[in-house]
Amino acid sequence: MKKVILQPSGKEIEVEDGQTILSALEQGGYALPNNCRAGACGECKVKVCGGEIEQGFILDMALPQSEREQGFGLMCMAKAKTDVVEIEWGTADALPKLFPPKENMPYIVMEKMEVTPTIAKLRLRSLGEPLRFWPGQYVTMGDKDRGVPERCYSIANIPNNEGELVLYITKVPDGQTSTWVHESLNAGDRVKVNGAYGTFIGDPSAETPVLCLAAGSGLAPIASLASGALMRGGFRYPATILFSAKDESHVFDRGLFSYLETKFRNFRFNVTYTKQKVEGKSFGRIPEILPEKYPDLSNTSIYIAGSTEFVDACTAKVKELGAKDELIYTEGFISQ
Numbered sequence: 001m002k003k004v005i006l007q008p009s010g011k012e013i014e015v016e017d018g019q020t021i022l023s024a025l026e027q028g029g030y031a032l033p034n035n036c037r038a039g040a041c042g043e044c045k046v047k048v049c050g051g052e053i054e055q056g057f058i059l060d061m062a063l064p065q066s067e068r069e070q071g072f073g074l075m076c077m078a079k080a081k082t083d084v085v086e087i088e089w090g091t092a093d094a095l096p097k098l099f100p101p102k103e104n105m106p107y108i109v110m111e112k113m114e115v116t117p118t119i120a121k122l123r124l125r126s127l128g129e130p131l132r133f134w135p136g137q138y139v140t141m142g143d144k145d146r147g148v149p150e151r152c153y154s155i156a157n158i159p160n161n162e163g164e165l166v167l168y169i170t171k172v173p174d175g176q177t178s179t180w181v182h183e184s185l186n187a188g189d190r191v192k193v194n195g196a197y198g199t200f201i202g203d204p205s206a207e208t209p210v211l212c213l214a215a216g217s218g219l220a221p222i223a224s225l226a227s228g229a230l231m232r233g234g235f236r237y238p239a240t241i242l243f244s245a246k247d248e249s250h251v252f253d254r255g256l257f258s259y260l261e262t263k264f265r266n267f268r269f270n271v272t273y274t275k276q277k278v279e280g281k282s283f284g285r286i287p288e289i290l291p292e293k294y295p296d297l298s299n300t301s302i303y304i305a306g307s308t309e310f311v312d313a314c315t316a317k318v319k320e321l322g323a324k325d326e327l328i329y330t331e332g333f334i335s336q
């Protein structure tokens with residue numbers, strides 16, 4: 001089997017005969033930017049620094065001749081010609097590169113729904129160029145004209161052709177922006193979105209089991225990360241989300257997690273309730289129940305998202321249980 005080596009990280013990915021390099025990268029959990037997957041947009045351009053590719057049919061406007069001569073190629077159409085192909089892509093540890101954020105992107109509210117007693121779901125669709133993001137990143141949103149300050153909201157879905165964003169907004173007592181979302185914003189309204197920001201993108205290609213810990217709307221970036229990784233062939237070892245909820249009325253996005261559990265046998269979505277005892281379900285806060293459920297986390301990648309108090313308490317506990325600093329990724333929501 002042929003292989004592709006990413007530089008400067010040196011990480012290796014196997015490529016099947018006839019498989020495009022983009023597809024092999026995705027199967028390896030690497031999210032190389034792409035758009036048309038047909039050699040027409042130039043999005044998947046990288047420099048080939050070793051070996052040779054068969055470029056296949058691509059448009060000149062996507063990769064001018066001058067760039068081909070400099071060694072660039074479009075990976076959505078490229079196949080490995082030599083046993084080893086080396087490409088320049090990714091940082092030293094081959095994490096995905098971030099997209100430059102944009103401001104005042106026009107969106108329309110397609111749907112607004114109260115999904116728990118405190119969280120509203122917003123589904124937004126781009127009216128212009130869709131915002132580009134990695135699963136786990138966040139946007140900011142507010143209404144400057146009405147004096148509603150911009151606040152950060154994690155994106156809960158994965159990049160998609162419609163340019164849709166799903167946000168879960170927790171109602172914060174005296175929070176101007178969350179009150180505006182919950183009480184004034186409706187389907188059909190226009191909003192301005194900025195982003196994407198943040199580096200809570202982790203390493204979907206990690207060769208370890210994965211444990212994601214979330215509370216409240218911290219489930220949003222975790223949902224995006226987990227579905228993004230699983231759909232792209234990442235998180236290949238046992239991957240579990242453990243969600244902390246007061247009671248059953250505070251659990252949301254069950255449909256997505258049932259779908260992922262059915263489609264990926266290594267994935268589980270578990271809930272622990274902190275105010276209600278439910279037969280067959282865990283009871284208690286995550287830091288309290290972790291030692292019995294996960295006594296050794298020394299070889300597990302950990303993702304934690306929620307309030308800063310939740311993140312701090314969980315981080316301290318997973319470290320006690322052996323989790324390594326370099327395998328812990330956190331996103332703490334600061335109340336503004």
Ligand code: FES
Binds near residue numbers: 036038039
């Ligand atoms: S994804 Fe458009 S050129 Fe490769």
